[in-house]
Amino acid sequence: MTMTSPTWPAPPGAAARVGGAALQVRGLRKSFAGRTVLDGLDLSLAPGEFLALLGANGSGKSTALRCVVGLERPDAGEILVHGRPADTAPPHRRMAMIFQQIHLVHRRTALDNVCAGALGRLPLRRSLTPLLFPRELREEAMVCLDRVGMAGRAAEPAGRLSGGQRQRVAIARALCQRAEIILADEPVSALDPAAAEQVVALLADLAHEQGLAVAAVLHQPDLARRHADRVTGLLHGRATLDTPAAALTAADLATLYAPDHQHHPDADQEHQ
Amino acid sequence: MSTSTGALPPDSRLTPPRRRPVTTVTAAVTVAVVLAHVLAWNGTEFSPAALVQGWRGMADFAGQALPPDLSWDGVLRPGLQAALVTLGIGLLGTTFSVPFALVLALLAARTTAPNRWAYQAARSVLSFLRAVPDVVFALVFVTAVGLGPFAGVLALIFHNTGVMGKLWAEAMEEIDLGPRDALRVGGASGVQAAAHAVLPAVLPQFVGLLLYRFDVNVRSSLVLGLVGAGGIGFLVNQSIKLFRFDEMVTHLAIVMVLVVAVDQLSAYVRRRVGG
Ligand SMILES: Nc1ncnc2c1ncn2[C@@H]1O[C@H](COP(=O)(O)OP(=O)(O)OP(=O)(O)O)[C@@H](O)[C@H]1O
Ligand SMILES: [Mg+2]
Numbered sequence: 001m002t003m004t005s006p007t008w009p010a011p012p013g014a015a016a017r018v019g020g021a022a023l024q025v026r027g028l029r030k031s032f033a034g035r036t037v038l039d040g041l042d043l044s045l046a047p048g049e050f051l052a053l054l055g056a057n058g059s060g061k062s063t064a065l066r067c068v069v070g071l072e073r074p075d076a077g078e079i080l081v082h083g084r085p086a087d088t089a090p091p092h093r094r095m096a097m098i099f100q101q102i103h104l105v106h107r108r109t110a111l112d113n114v115c116a117g118a119l120g121r122l123p124l125r126r127s128l129t130p131l132l133f134p135r136e137l138r139e140e141a142m143v144c145l146d147r148v149g150m151a152g153r154a155a156e157p158a159g160r161l162s163g164g165q166r167q168r169v170a171i172a173r174a175l176c177q178r179a180e181i182i183l184a185d186e187p188v189s190a191l192d193p194a195a196a197e198q199v200v201a202l203l204a205d206l207a208h209e210q211g212l213a214v215a216a217v218l219h220q221p222d223l224a225r226r227h228a229d230r231v232t233g234l235l236h237g238r239a240t241l242d243t244p245a246a247a248l249t250a251a252d253l254a255t256l257y258a259p260d261h262q263h264h265p266d267a268d269q270e271h272q
Numbered sequence: 273m274s275t276s277t278g279a280l281p282p283d284s285r286l287t288p289p290r291r292r293p294v295t296t297v298t299a300a301v302t303v304a305v306v307l308a309h310v311l312a313w314n315g316t317e318f319s320p321a322a323l324v325q326g327w328r329g330m331a332d333f334a335g336q337a338l339p340p341d342l343s344w345d346g347v348l349r350p351g352l353q354a355a356l357v358t359l360g361i362g363l364l365g366t367t368f369s370v371p372f373a374l375v376l377a378l379l380a381a382r383t384t385a386p387n388r389w390a391y392q393a394a395r396s397v398l399s400f401l402r403a404v405p406d407v408v409f410a411l412v413f414v415t416a417v418g419l420g421p422f423a424g425v426l427a428l429i430f431h432n433t434g435v436m437g438k439l440w441a442e443a444m445e446e447i448d449l450g451p452r453d454a455l456r457v458g459g460a461s462g463v464q465a466a467a468h469a470v471l472p473a474v475l476p477q478f479v480g481l482l483l484y485r486f487d488v489n490v491r492s493s494l495v496l497g498l499v500g501a502g503g504i505g506f507l508v509n510q511s512i513k514l515f516r517f518d519e520m521v522t523h524l525a526i527v528m529v530l531v532v533a534v535d536q537l538s539a540y541v542r543r544r545v546g547g
Contacts, residue, residue: 069457070457071453071456071457095457096457096458097453097454097457099450099454101448101450103448103450103451103453103454104451105451105468105469105472105473106473107472107473107475108468108472116455116458116460116468116469117458119455119458119459119460119461119464119465119468120458120459120460120461121459122464124461124463124464127464127467127468128463128467129467130468170454173454173458174458177458177459179458
């Protein structure tokens with residue numbers, strides 16, 4: 001494919017050339033105890049792009065992200081990071097994952113939590129306890145906290161922050177990790193509408209202003225429409241929809257969120 | 273809606289499942305439990321008659337034991353000094369087992385174990401240390417390093433490593449793995465993830481269990497004294513051998529004060545740390 005040939009979909013601000021993809025997933029398969037969860041999933045994500053992943057409960061979104069970051073081992077498929085195969089097990093320093101449950105250490109300060117993002121590049125003797133973290137790292141972590149608007153709360157234990165604030169600290173941790181790809185699994189499902197708006201806008205900014213490749217599982221199509229560049233829809237472990245966010249239609253959503261038994265092959269068999 | 277339920281025709285799908293009847297299984301279990309008690313009664317030569325006949329012996333004993341011997345130089349001072357030694361045995365036995373228990377617990381918790389082999393090996397070591405009673409360790413170390421409190425400290429280090437390592441490993445297996453996974457994704461090694469996600473989450477439980485074990489170990493070190501491993505247990509043993517029961521009662525009173533004080537202290541600190 002040449003540079004001049006039209007690539008569809010053409011996400012705004014994203015280099016959607018095949019060679020330019022930050023993350024490319026091809027034919028990902030995964031089943032649990034004989035139940036197929038990922039059925040040949042394809043995904044692509046470009047630097048500077050904010051991709052929203054939509055799909056009904058159980059369509060395999062979390063499993064897909066966990067396979068990509070190495071928390072789950074796929075049965076088959078290819079995961080390419082900047083065109084090169086990603087290892088099948090962690091660590092994947094270029095990728096960070098953001099969770100619905102946030103997963104900060106509540107007893108540690110926001111700053112220490114952010115510093116922990118850099119563990120992968122620290123030798124053990126500088127990282128056995130937060131007391132040993134180098135000063136440059138603390139300074140870098142403060143910059144990351146400032147980027148998410150949380151510098152003022154750096155010294156507070158993470159457990160004392162609100163959900164939205166904690167999620168922003170988790171994003172700062174990903175920045176401190178110097179991740180180029182951020183994968184977020186329902187980052188705002190536990191947040192109130194205002195905090196959700198703020199966090200999704202932050203993820204979009206990181207993609208558009210810092211050129212990070214960001215993919216987020218969202219359960220609010222409206223947020224996806226307003227902030228994402230592109231939407232990929234999952235249905236029964238396959239990407240069945242790939243469209244610019246602005247072009248997302250009600251019919252697309254109706255297909256994605258159709259009641260389970262209408263399309264699921266397993267369910268059809270059960271009804272026979 | 274709900275008011276009309278009574279008038280609905282019976283629907284077979286909604287009949288609650290029948291409770292399992294009291295079956296032969298229940299009966300068999302009852303018989304087995306009763307039988308076990310009968311066998312145990314015979315095996316332990318359990319005999320209320322012997323207790324009644326022995327009553328005179330008990331009364332004699334009480335006559336010799338009371339009033340307790342409270343002489344300062346002869347009994348009270350050595351008793352208090354020995355109680356301090358007992359406390360010291362419990363303290364060092366607990367503290368010096370911490371590094372060993374920590375390493376073994378990290379290897380023996382599925383959350384932090386580097387691989388199955390290390391996990392199984394650490395589990396086996398902990399089981400062995402736990403299975404051998406501290407008194408047996410004390411007897412072994414008395415022959416190795418001689419009579420005295422040092423043998424008691426060594427015995428407690430070994431046994432307590434087994435017990436505390438197991439308790440700590442279990443505490444680590446119960447935590448939410450999310451924070452660990454988040455750090456692993458970001459490139460943290462297993463040791464780093466343990467230090468920054470697992471250990472901070474279990475720290476209060478660890479401190480609570482440590483204090484609980486200190487309390488238990490001080491009480492154990494009394495028994496260790498009985499087999500020659502120093503402390504006030506050793507004095508109790510001596511006064512029994514010399515038929516100085518009035519001395520023994522004084523020593524037991526000191527023991528009681530010591531045990532209650534340590535128990536209260538440990539409970540107080542545990543409440544404060546919220547373990
Ligand atoms: N570790 C596992 N063991 C067994 N089954 C699993 C496991 N993880 C996921 N599944 C199954 O895989 C299917 C897809 O799960 P997944 O969590 O990926 O869906 P999802 O799209 O993230 O759904 P949701 O919107 O509810 O988060 C579900 O049926 C789930 O039960
Ligand atoms: Mg999910």
